[in-house]
Amino acid sequence: MALRDQLRILVVDDMSTSRGLITNALDSFGIRTVASASDGPSALQKIAASPVHLVISDYNMPGMDGLHLLHALRSAPATRGVGFLLITGRADREIIEKGKQLGMNNFLKKPFEPAGLRAAIEAIVGRL
């Protein structure tokens, strides 16, 4: 079985449009198991209920931003090793540096083409 058949991904974004765009792209890559959450806390809840291999998260979200989510994931033994792709509209050095420190696996700047998303994912998990 190809990786794309087995990979489990959680998409986190407060904007349903962005969630739709990302899940639509993932769908087109043939990735079967994609869940989505509209904020960090519910993402953590979903991951606890049903673990994933990769989290694709927006940076700028109300309440808990993408880096806080990453921090929470890295703090818990159970989710410490999950792949994390940060999507950000502003690729500020500060954000990237912090992401690096926290163990972000990759980042992708908005707007992006599906191909860009695919490449960013493959850089983390390997060929889909």
Added chain:
Amino acid sequence: MSDPMAEIRASFFIECEELLESLQDGLQMMDDGESDSETINIVFRAVHSIKGGAGAFGLNDLVHFAHRFETAMDEVRTGRFVPDGEAIKIFFACADVLGDLVRASRDETPILDEMTAPVLDSLERLVGMEEEVEEEVEFVPAGIALDLGGLGDLGGGMGDLPPLDLPALDMPSPDLLSADGLPEGSETPDVAGDNDAQAALGKGFKIHFLPEPALFISGNEPLYLFRALRDLGDLTVRCDTSRLPAAEALAAETGYLSWSLVLLTEEPETAVRDVFEFVDGLCVLTIEPITNAALDGSMALPDLDVPSAQIPLAPGDSAETAPVETIAAEAPPSSPAQAAPAALPDRLAPGAAAAPIPAPIPAPAAAPVAPPAPIESAAESTEPSDAPSREAKNAPTQPRATVRVDLERVDRLVNLVGELVINQAMLSQSVTEAGLPANSAVSTGLEEFLQLTRDIQESVMMIRAQPIKSLFQRMGRIVREASAAVNKDVRLHTDGENTEVDKTVIERLADPLTHMIRNAVDHGLETTEKRVASGKPRNGHVTLTAQHRSGRIVIDVSDDGGGINRPRVLEKAIEKGLVSPEAQLSDGEIDNLLFLPGFSTAAEVSALSGRGVGMDVVKSSIQSLGGRIAITSVEGKGTTFSISLPLTLAVLDGMVVRVAGETLVVPLNAILETLTLTDDDIKQLGPETHVVQLRGGFVPLLDLGAELGYRTPEQSYVGGIVLLIGQEDGHRAALVVDAIEDQRQVVIKGLEGSYGRVPGIAAATILGDGQIALILDPMDLISQASGRTKDRSLSLSHAG
């Protein structure tokens, strides 16, 4: 819509409207002086999100503008620019233009430079606009090694992650420790862990609780203890399941679980010990105070700066050193506020588990996925009973779950429910006619059916209702633009914006309301100089309020201007030949001249109001919604226009009456009371003019049959039944009918599509027996009648 991208695009524009709304809200809060960082962030995020979405759809003009706006808001967010009132005005203008661009993009109409250039210029003058060059930040993606070998059965329920090289929870490997960023040579891992936790947590206690089997045998329940603890403060609970054996080795009467708890509280240790009083001796309990109050109460989010220095998990390392562990040991965070703290104590688990637990530690290999039951209880124990209140605090950032539905589908449902109501009425009638006893199964069943139909109808109507806020927000822009055009300082106040109104009503109110607001700013409010001269505050105020009042929506548009200049209005009306020069008009009558067609004409075209639309058009659009409009004005104090609208356009509570052999429906909310006339009640004033004496006052008497042209007026109305009708402005009239038949909810079927507006008639309906009945517009009827010159040929013959 089969193309997913088209669907996402459509939902993007809907989402934009929501973002624009919160943008307006945020700016309004900033304007009201609430410039806290969260407010500014809301504004920033709204613009940012619109930009992000627009980028994905290649809406470059929109992206470009949003980017400039976003950059300006970023200046505000970072504190480099502190906006004053003038600046916020420009931000408002930007928000308006952003909305225009969003709609233009949605409708695929061209975006012209002149739409954006003026505000961009102001924005640039305000905050400067050196286009920041985005530096390339170096980043090497870090791959993770996924062992997918065992993933074949992932679909199978438990949701556990694949091939787990489980690091023993109680014996962290050196690798893991260094990944945790513990300083080299720190004495023991657990101490470091403790300090770490203390630094992050604040005042309270770290509790470790290991129940012995005797605790359970004596009927104690850890959950209740945790609940009691929770009452003392902020409690984070973590269940240690590492001692759980594989399912087949599980002994039912042995306790395998222990708990690490972090209680943030001001209470003394004795209070915490008291909680465990009854289980004293039945458990191993350690309670240690957390002394370091590094953080204040803002526990919701861990400060990134503190831990980031301590837990850098080098991306490259993550694959080798931190394989995915079982998630089962993790108590799922139960509320947003708790999610983050729930993650923190994890790191004290290894130490906490090692120190006080005397119990044997199973070999790592034996640590299986915990069965669901204990996790459930752990999860439950982290669920604070005050969760709702916390969530209420977080409410602004936690939108309610919604479904977007095509309005057409809702309307089809509304229509079907309408048919259902009619059908149900017919069925009831048949049952009555069949002479079935009231206690028969059919009758009682039908009774329940009636109740259900009503409930369904109400629920369906609620789907169509939405807060009037969106409409009020649009009026904010009208006020800003109108006041700028006539150079007046005007502030808009809104009240009752959460009042829910039928969607169609909201849409169709936009034009009349816009016109009224422009009028208020242009004509209602005096010039600034005049205001100052008359001792009023410089700023003019326009107030929009919405409220539910006795089954109707009442929307008031008030200004604190000079009031209606009645002599001038009268003069103009005479000039235009609308009233005769000899006419003696009351104040109220003069005010109502404003609604006459032809009153406002091109002669008074101003920059604003003169757009060829007069108040007569406003009045007729309100009427077409089944609404009424009234004016009250006080000289020197201001003017209020009051619009009263039905809650829904689909159903109506009505009184079914008979007049001259015809069945008619009178809206119940117009009827103040019903009475039977006696000789003493009636006073004749002229050949066709009667009044009813009612509790010391006189009310004009109208023969409904005669008014509608069904019959000629009668000589005597003694013994007649009248409906006392009340109008918004306090005017009343008594309508004579032959009989009152029933009181029921009727489904409104509009006539306008087929017949245009018929004076005195609001709509039609289908009654239970299938008969069609007209629904009266009593107010209109009364104002028609008070003119007494109406063209009788307009009267409808019975439509059924």
